[in-house]
C-alpha cells in the first residue's frame with residue numbers, strides 16, 4: 001500500500017503577495033501570527049507581507065526571533081505568542097528555517113494547553129512529535145491554517161511534510177541534535193510564490209539555495225521509495241532548475257526566471273516525499289558544526305555522492321543528464337550518467353561554490369565525529385547505494 005499527499009494550493013506569479021489579506025480572510029482568519037526573522041525584516045521583505053494585511057484592515061502579531069537552525073526554544077516562544085494574542089492563522093515569511101519553525105509553532109499551539117505553554121513554554125513541548133519516536137501518529141489535522149511565503153527558491157519547505165528543529169534537550173556526540181517532525185499536515189494550506197519577493201536575493205544566496213533545490217531533485221529521483229508521481233515531478237523540476245539557475249545567478253532581476261526557480265524549488269521539495277539521500281545526511285551535520293550553509297554543503301557534496309552512487313543509479317542519472325539540458329544523443333547510460341555529474345561540477349564552478357568543504361570552513365579533525373553523527377540522520381536510508389559509517393567518512397574526506 002502506498003500513500004501520496006499533494007500540497008493543497010500553490011498560487012504563483014509576480015505580485016501574488018498582494019492577495020495575502022484576502023487569503024487570510026478566506027480562511028476565516030481575523031488575526032494572523034506572522035513568523036519571520038531579523039534578516040527578512042532588515043531586507044525590507046517583511047514589509048511587503050504586512051502591507052496587504054493592513055490594506056485589508058486585518059490586525060496581526062509578529063514573532064521574529066527565529067534563528068538559523070531554529071530551536072525548540074524559539075518555537076515554544078512563538079507558540080506562546082500565538083496563544084497569548086489569540087491568533088487564528090500562521091503566516092511564515094522567510095526561508096526554510098522560518099517555515100520549519102512556523103510549522104512547529106502551529107503544532108505546539110494546537111496540541112499543547114495554553115496553561116502549559118504559559119507556565120513552561122520550553123519544557124519539552126515538542127518532544128512527543130518528533131518523527132524518530134513515532135510523532136507522526138500523534139499529530140492531528142485540526143490546526144490553524146498555514147500560509148507560507150518563501151523568500152528564497154531552494155528549501156521548498158512550503159510544500160514539504162518535514163520541519164527540522166534543533167532539540168536543545170538532546171545531544172549528538174557533543175552538540176544539540178537536529179530532529180524532524182514529519183506529517184502531511186505540515187504542507188502549507190497555501191504557498192504564495194511571488195518572484196517579486198526573490199528578485200533582490202544576492203547572487204551567493206541565489207546560487208546556494210538553487211543548488212539545494214537541484215540536490216532535492218537529484219536525490220529524490222534516485223531515492224529508493226516507490227513514488228512515480230514524485231519521479232515525474234523531480235525530473236520536470238530539474239528541467240526548470242537547469243534552465244534557469246545560471247540566469248538568476250547572473251541576472252537576478254529576471255522575473256520570469258525567478259518565478260520558474262520558485263515553482264521548481266517547490267516541485268523538487270514535493271518530490272522528496274520519495275526520500276532524499278546521503279548528501280542530506282552529510283550536509284545536515286555541517287550546518288551547525290562548520291558552519292556551512294545548507295545549500296553550499298549540498299553543492300559541494302553532491303558530485304561526490306553521485307560518484308559513490310553511480311553503480312546503483314546509472315539509469316536515473318542518465319535521465320537527470322537529459323533533464324539538466326545535456327544532449328545525450330548517442331551516449332550510453334553510463335556516459336550520460338557521468339555527464340550529469342560533470343554538469344553539477346560545471347554548475348558549481350560557474351556559481352562560484354567553494355571547491356571543497358575545507359575551503360568552505362570545515363575543520364578536518366571534526367570529520368570522524370560528523371561521519372558518526374550522519375548515521376543518526378534518516379535521509380541516507382533512501383540512498384540508492386547502502387551507506388555505512390566508513391562510507392560517510394570517505395565521502396566527507398573526498399569532498400574536503
Ligand SMILES: [Fe+2]
Pocket residue numbers: 155212216280294298
Ligand atoms: Fe535541502
